[in-house]
Amino acid sequence: MDENAPQGTQPPVPPTEGLDRRAELSEFLRTRRARLQPHDVGLPSYGRHRRVPGLRREELAQLAGVSVAYYTRLEQGNGRNVSAEVLDAIARALRLTDAEHAHLTHLAKPAAHKKKRVPRAQQLRPAVAQLLDAMDGVPAYVVGRRSDILGWNRLAAALFGDWGRLPAEERNWARLVFLDEHMRELFADTWAQKASDIVSFLRMDAGCYPNDPLLSALVGELSVKSEEFRSLWATHDVREKGHGVKRLRHPLVGELTLSFETMSLSDGAEQSLVTYHAEPGSPSAEGLRLLASWGVDAVDSSRHEVS
Known part of the structure; x- marks a missing residue:
């Protein structure tokens, strides 16, 4: 792992209010609700001109088996007393993925996740x-909350760029993907998917940690820039x-x-080990081998240039 990788608390930033x-x-x-049409869920569609995109509130309430007034209160952000059973019914009606279902639960019942507030x-x-x-022959790094890059090996630095040269607060995938032109060139035609993935991960973090000032500051910065x-x-x-696969x-x-491949570390630190590999015998495998032989010297020299 690069000796310049951050090992402790992230650098402080000015206090920021959390997300609402x-x-x-x-x-x-x-x-x-807007992404579903009546025919998607077996409901009749009356009229060609609907005033709202997707399902109406009353249609969603019908599917979930709750009153329109109850669902309306929930959609207005009042989920304080909602039960897990009702959330399950709404998740089924909305055809949420497992990740989306978990996100809904975090948002609607934060009291069930007190341990994640700080x-x-x-x-x-x-x-x-x-x-x-x-892991000499495999680019690998560890990513934590807010897409912070916490550690990496030499081949990851040779592949993605020498993160050791960056200030600790800039070792963050979201900042790199959206603010660094090098990343657009590197990910080429898969940049859009990488960007979408990063934002989706940040949304998951926002559900778990709505009061995290560092996350709020990151979202605010990227929203402006x-x-x-x-x-x-x-x-x-x-x-x-x-x-998945990235080109x-x-x-x-x-x-x-x-x-x-992304593998969650099992100690509750909410960190993931991410590795990249090429098909054996492929031109990409040869490219990684060449990059490794070049990258070791390049990264070693840079390690002595960074304070």
Whole structure:
């Protein structure tokens, strides 16, 4: 792992109010309802001109088996006394994914998640740092809350850029993806998906930690500086970190098609180990091998240049 990777508390930022949980709940339900049409859920559609996109409140209430007044109060952000059974029914009616269902529960019943109200300082365990160092042929890094990059190995630095040269507060995937032109060039035609994924992960964090001032400050900064971020944030899409394929266009080794895997660390620190690998014997595998042989010297030299 790069010795310049942050090992403790993130640098302080000016205090910022947290996100408005009631507004988040209201907008999340409204956007989920707007994406469904009556025919999607087996309801008749009366008339060609509907005043609202997607399902009406009364249609959603009918599907969930609750009164229109009850659902309206919930969509207005008042979920204080809502039961888990009602949330389950609404989640089924809205056809929410598991991640969306969890997000709805966090927003509607924050009292059930008191332990998550005050985020702990993010620290990388020494054993995890050693594991990163041992993964010589695989780009790997650890990401924490708010998409903060907490640690990485040499090949990750050679692939994505030398994060050790950045101030600690800028070692963050959301800032890099939306504010660093190098990332647009690197992710090429998969940049839009990467951007969407990052915003969806931040939305999940917002549901768990609506009072996190660092998260609120990050969202505020990106909303001011990036129109694309503002547009994606307004969709209220959420999803868990997972696996897939990314096509990268590296300035030194050219096109790379890499599979990535995200593995949650099991100590409750809400950190994930992310690895990238190429199909054995493929041109991308050769590209990674060349990058590794170049990247070790380059990253080693930079490690002595950063204070």
